[in-house]
Amino acid sequence: MNRLEKLQQWFNKRINEGRLKSPWIVHFDCGSCNGCDIETLACLTPVYDVERFGIINVGNPKHADVLLVTGTVNSRNRHVLKNIYDQMPEPKAVIAIGACGMTGGVFRECYNVLGGVDQVIPVDVYVPGCPAKPEAIIDGVVTALERIKVKLGLIEDPALSSGEAAAALEPVSSFTQTAPEKGVESEAAALTGESSAARSSAFDAPASDLSAAGATSAKETAAQGDATAENPAGETSAAAFEQEPAAQSETAGGTTPPAGKAQEHDGKTV
Amino acid sequence: MIMLLPYAVAALVLSVIAGGLLSGVDRIVTARLQSRQGPPVLQPFYDVFKLFGKTHSVVNPWQVFCSFVYVTASALALLLFFMRGDLLLLFFILTIGAVFQVVGALTVNSPFSQVGAQRELLQMLTYEPILILVFIALSMKSGSFLIADIYRLEEPLLPSMPLVYVALGYALTIKLRKSPFDISASHHAHQEIVRGVLNDYSGPQLALLEIGHWLDVVLLLGICSLFWSTGVVGMIVLLAATYFVELVIDNVCARLTWQWMLLRGLCAGVILCVINLFLLYAV
Ligand code: SF4
Numbered sequence: 001m002n003r004l005e006k007l008q009q010w011f012n013k014r015i016n017e018g019r020l021k022s023p024w025i026v027h028f029d030c031g032s033c034n035g036c037d038i039e040t041l042a043c044l045t046p047v048y049d050v051e052r053f054g055i056i057n058v059g060n061p062k063h064a065d066v067l068l069v070t071g072t073v074n075s076r077n078r079h080v081l082k083n084i085y086d087q088m089p090e091p092k093a094v095i096a097i098g099a100c101g102m103t104g105g106v107f108r109e110c111y112n113v114l115g116g117v118d119q120v121i122p123v124d125v126y127v128p129g130c131p132a133k134p135e136a137i138i139d140g141v142v143t144a145l146e147r148i149k150v151k152l153g154l155i156e157d158p159a160l161s162s163g164e165a166a167a168a169l170e171p172v173s174s175f176t177q178t179a180p181e182k183g184v185e186s187e188a189a190a191l192t193g194e195s196s197a198a199r200s201s202a203f204d205a206p207a208s209d210l211s212a213a214g215a216t217s218a219k220e221t222a223a224q225g226d227a228t229a230e231n232p233a234g235e236t237s238a239a240a241f242e243q244e245p246a247a248q249s250e251t252a253g254g255t256t257p258p259a260g261k262a263q264e265h266d267g268k269t270v
Numbered sequence: 271m272i273m274l275l276p277y278a279v280a281a282l283v284l285s286v287i288a289g290g291l292l293s294g295v296d297r298i299v300t301a302r303l304q305s306r307q308g309p310p311v312l313q314p315f316y317d318v319f320k321l322f323g324k325t326h327s328v329v330n331p332w333q334v335f336c337s338f339v340y341v342t343a344s345a346l347a348l349l350l351f352f353m354r355g356d357l358l359l360l361f362f363i364l365t366i367g368a369v370f371q372v373v374g375a376l377t378v379n380s381p382f383s384q385v386g387a388q389r390e391l392l393q394m395l396t397y398e399p400i401l402i403l404v405f406i407a408l409s410m411k412s413g414s415f416l417i418a419d420i421y422r423l424e425e426p427l428l429p430s431m432p433l434v435y436v437a438l439g440y441a442l443t444i445k446l447r448k449s450p451f452d453i454s455a456s457h458h459a460h461q462e463i464v465r466g467v468l469n470d471y472s473g474p475q476l477a478l479l480e481i482g483h484w485l486d487v488v489l490l491l492g493i494c495s496l497f498w499s500t501g502v503v504g505m506i507v508l509l510a511a512t513y514f515v516e517l518v519i520d521n522v523c524a525r526l527t528w529q530w531m532l533l534r535g536l537c538a539g540v541i542l543c544v545i546n547l548f549l550l551y552a553v
Contacts, residue, residue: 011319011322012323014315014319015319015322015323017316017319018315018316018317018318018319018320018321018322019320021310021313021316021320022313022316022317022320046304046305049301049307049308051297051301051306051308051309052307053309054309054310054313054316054317058465060469062327062469062470062471062472063465063472065320065324089324089325089326089472089473091324
């Protein structure tokens with residue numbers, strides 16, 4: 001009996017390990033301009049080679065663990081999106097890519113556009129940018145794994161713990177890695193604490209309104225682009241995966257929503 | 271033969287591990303050939319464990335049944351191989367497994383699964399005559415269909431039947447789901463029919479099919495190893511070379527149509543086998 005339990009424990013441990021090490025993705029183009037799609041598919045090329053992290057683009061919701069959504073949701077494709085989401089077996093995560101996936105972006109004011117992906121399905125991670133950089137998308141998947149860890153109860157919810165601990169758990173934006181500075185670090189800790197709170201609150205309350213974030217994130221990505229320009233892509237994304245305690249540089253939040261938005265969220269849901 | 275059963279069971283457990291590792295090495299070598307770094311060597315195990323942990327979402331109970339039959343048939347065929355049993359019996363058990371995989375795919379409504387299942391049948395139509403001819407060639411040399419008799423031979427079989435070995439390569443490529451014959455389901459995702467015959471198996475069922483696939487690969491490599499049954503070193507060299515050639519072919523070829531497969535694959539394989547059989551008979 002005891003031995004059986006041990007075996008079961010070992011098996012469960014391996015299953016949890018597998019969940020973190022083999023996130024298979026399905027990519028759904030929900031009416032994007034194809035900018036974000038091209039960046040998403042660029043992750044599969046030899047330059048970025050996401051298969052290093054066990055990520056495979058399976059193209060089949062029944063096999064996938066992570067749903068990548070690019071583009072805005074409109075009244076017609078919301079059903080398709082919901083259908084794909086419902087076909088994925090648990091545990092699963094959703095990543096909204098680009099300004100459009102977050103809020104509707106430049107198409108936000110169109111008569112048929114409902115807004116971001118979170119109007120229809122719960123979103124775990126937002127990847128800003130217009131289009132989002134491949135590094136940011138890979139980073140988004142890695143951050144989604146952190147969310148899955150929380151869901152599985154492997155780690156405490158960083159949103160609930162202190163800002164310092166949250167910073168230690170955040171792998172975000174390490175692709176814009178520069179030497180960590182003391183002052184920036186503490187500031188960043190507060191920032192990540194907030195932004196992860198924003199993400200989890202968005203996860204709980206999917207239909208929250210995210211106004212004006214598209215513009216902010218677009219600006220931020222411009223800053224990010226400058227910061228990452230010198231770094232060879234392959235190395236930086238590897239660093240993004242391996243480096244655990246990411247000290248934030250001033251171009252914070254590859255995968256987190258902008259700080260302003262985070263505050264707005266806190267005001268709404270807490 | 272029954273004395274060998276404990277060893278055969280142990281070897282079966284080992285071959286699950288070996289099959290997974292082989293699949294991992296396969297993915298790394300493939301990645302290197304494409305100038306990528308590739309996943310860790312244990313990646314197939316991570317994948318399978320993860321799949322076991324997913325919630326069940328089956329379309330109908332037949333899928334569960336079929337996946338179990340498939341993995342059981344693969345395991346039995348391999349067990350029979352390790353017990354040095356009858357090649358023909360082994361062949362029929364292998365076929366039962368493959369047929370049930372197709373039946374499971376045919377029970378769902380998805381057009382991708384349906385097309386994948388039809389293509390899988392065409393693939394079976396291609397590799398099964400070749401396998402039978404290979405077994406006939408083996409039995410012509412050793413005098414019976416028992417694997418034990420092949421191990422009694424003094425000289426390796428490869429020099430006397432190189433053409434049969436090449437034909438076996440066709441069957442191996444199809445069974446491994448490698449290009450140009452990966453038409454029913456590809457390991458590299460994003461095919462025109464998504465995952466083809468595997469499309470509607472998900473979670474634990476997909477994990478079972480994956481393990482069954484590893485066992486099939488080990489079995490096919492085992493059959494290849496019969497061509498150098500006299501020495502372990504020669505056997506390993508032969509298998510490593512064969513597998514590497516498979517990987518290179520996989521990477522330099524595009525996926526082709528089933529017509530091409532039937533015409534080129536089946537005809538070429540059968541003709542190669544028949545020529546070799548005539549040579550064996552004449553000499
Ligand atoms: S975020 Fe920009 S690049 Fe991406 S889909 Fe929207 S408009 Fe296109």
